[in-house]
Amino acid sequence: MSLCMQRKSIRRYEKTPVSDDMLESLLRSAMQAPSAVNQQPWRFVIIKNKDLLEKLSTVSKGAWPLKEAPIGILTVFKDDFKRKEMVPQDMAAATQNILLEATHQGLGAVWIGVYPRAERMDEIKSILNLENGEPFSLIALGHPAEDQTIKPRFDAQRIQVIE
Ligand SMILES: Cc1cc2nc3c(=O)[nH]c(=O)nc-3n(C[C@H](O)[C@H](O)[C@H](O)COP(=O)(O)O)c2cc1C
Numbered sequence: 001m002s003l004c005m006q007r008k009s010i011r012r013y014e015k016t017p018v019s020d021d022m023l024e025s026l027l028r029s030a031m032q033a034p035s036a037v038n039q040q041p042w043r044f045v046i047i048k049n050k051d052l053l054e055k056l057s058t059v060s061k062g063a064w065p066l067k068e069a070p071i072g073i074l075t076v077f078k079d080d081f082k083r084k085e086m087v088p089q090d091m092a093a094a095t096q097n098i099l100l101e102a103t104h105q106g107l108g109a110v111w112i113g114v115y116p117r118a119e120r121m122d123e124i125k126s127i128l129n130l131e132n133g134e135p136f137s138l139i140a141l142g143h144p145a146e147d148q149t150i151k152p153r154f155d156a157q158r159i160q161v162i163e
Pocket of ligand 1: 007008009010011060061062063065110111112113114
């Protein structure tokens with residue numbers, strides 16, 4: 001089965017730490033994402049500090065998985081690029097690559113939506129004292145501690161073929 005068909009959001013994690021090698025693989029995959037004119041507008045902030053993860057877990061209703069996660073990854077963008085209107089798509093591609101690599105490494109992860117909600121972006125900047133760039137997404141991750149069964153969602157009705 002392909003990685004795409006194995007990935008699902010995992011929101012509960014074992015206490016076991018994520019190794020540096022695994023973390024590096026996640027970041028290598030993130031930086032291998034496609035981006036408009038190959039502009040790579042991303043930076044990645046790795047959060048291992050428990051107090052900070054706990055604070056981040058309240059930036060939105062859906063951010064709670066960060067509370068028990070051994071690691072959080074914040075994706076950050078700069079939009080002073082040639083193709084600035086494409087930056088959110090570049091960032092989404094990098095975020096998805098992290099999720100797919102996490103699946104490949106046997107880790108569990110969930111995408112926590114940040115951009116374009118200004119109040120979440122501002123709160124994250126303030127919690128992390130972020131001076132450069134804008135928060136795009138948060139990813140909570142760790143060794144999975146929940147059921148990983150996939151429910152296929154394929155729906156032929158959503159496909160139109162034009163010949
Ligand atoms: C832009 C975006 C924002 C999301 N935000 C959250 C979130 O804040 N909290 C959360 O638990 N899941 C979040 N998710 C995960 C979705 O809930 C999840 O992908 C969806 O329910 C489908 O389930 P699956 O990922 O297991 O296939 C988000 C996903 C995306 C793409």
